[in-house]
Amino acid sequence: MSARTFIIPASDPFSFDECLWFLDRGFDECMHTILPARVRKLVPLPGNPVLVDFRAHPEGIMAELLEGDVNPGTEATLRAYVHEWLAPQQDILPFYDKLARIPAMAYMPEAFKGLRLIGIPDLFEALAWSIIGQQINLPFAYRLKRRMVERWGESYDFGGTAYHLFPAPSVMAQADPAELRAMQFTGRKSEYIIGVAKQFAEGHVSKAALLALPGLEARRRALTDLRGIGIWSANYALMKSLRDATCIPHGDAGLLNALLSHQLISSKSDQAAMEKLYRKFKGWESYMVAYLWRSLAVKS
DNA sequence: ATCCAGGTGCATT
DNA sequence: AATGCACATGGA
Incomplete structure (x- = not known):
């Protein structure tokens, strides 16, 4: 008999609550179900979808298989899936160093501590x-x-x-x-x-x-x-989906609004300021975008 | 009402 | 290479 509960370790800082915040922003999301302090999702393991309950654990994330067959490869595949989805083991401290150097964004490592870029594996x-x-x-x-x-x-x-x-x-x-x-x-x-x-x-x-x-x-x-x-x-x-760290969805409405509200650009066509900022996040552009999107939910 | 939303492809300069 | 425009509908 195989285990149905797995601990998925996270690297510090990691916040499961920040994951939940992203997954539960009040939209009519149909790809998972939010319950108090947990999220349940049908995970599309090849040929064998399993219903998994995810919640916080002192070491990171606890994943419990609620429904579905457990095969010899299930645990490894599930762990790989969670890495593509929530990236709990990614070391984001280098990104926090970059945030700290931008006065308008220096509050983010504390305000959004442990937030990961939430992926779409498919x-x-x-x-x-x-x-x-x-x-x-x-x-x-x-x-x-x-x-x-x-x-x-x-x-x-x-x-x-x-x-x-x-x-x-x-x-x-x-x-x-x-x-x-x-x-x-x-x-x-x-x-x-x-x-x-x-x-x-x-x-x-x-x-x-x-x-x-x-x-x-x-x-x-x-x-x-x-x-x-x-x-x-x-x-x-x-x-x-590929979790490329360096991608910026240029022109994104939310991104431009966040840049404006932080006074990082003077207008939505201020390309010079954008490029100057993006250079300071070299290698972490995707995380810069994710955190700016996160900031949109904070009332100004 | 009017403008903006997690833009894109295609026609026209 | 740049610019204009239709697309379809909802929310503020």
Whole structure:
């Protein structure tokens, strides 16, 4: 009999509460369920989805398998998944040193202590989500995602609560764009999502293939070659799914607002100030963005 | 009402 | 290479 409870160690500083904050920002999120001091998620281990309960533990995170079969490889795969999702073992102290050098951001290591960049391990999910979120407000984007997930994603009911997997590319590749359109996706977004799904289903795109490319620029190019994936979406997916540390979703509405509110730029077109700031976060650009996004939730 | 939302692709200069 | 525009709808 295999263990059903795992301790996933974290490197200091790590805050499970900050993870929960991100996962529970008041949006209609359908990919996990928040309970007091814990989050439950259907984790898509290959061929064997498992329902996992995550909560804080003195050493980091405690993960408890609530439903699903435990195989010899389950623990290792689950640990790898959590690393891609929450990165509890990433050493963020070098990033905090950089924050401390920017007066307007020097409060962040204390205010957001232990916050990690929360990832989206499934590359197709990250890309589809980036398409959904283009040029609309977040509450509406979450509503669209829920409609798509509930219509095409695998669903499991545990104790009266529905848990979902993000729809597989092979399923979305066969979807009728008119159905997405009827769910208030734009006609264009319907085409984009189904088109990207087809590229996955036909084997032209995969996370492994993207990782095998020689460098960031090649990866960016491979993504922006997809119709519907512009530079913003490519950088978003590289940051959230491949956990590339150096990606900035240039032009992002939230990022620009955060830069303005911290008076780090004088206007949304102040490219010079942006580049000057970004240079100071070399190697940690993605974390800089994540923390600026975090700051948006703090009332000014 | 009006403007802005986690933008992108395509047509026109 | 730069600029303009449609896309669709919700929230403030």
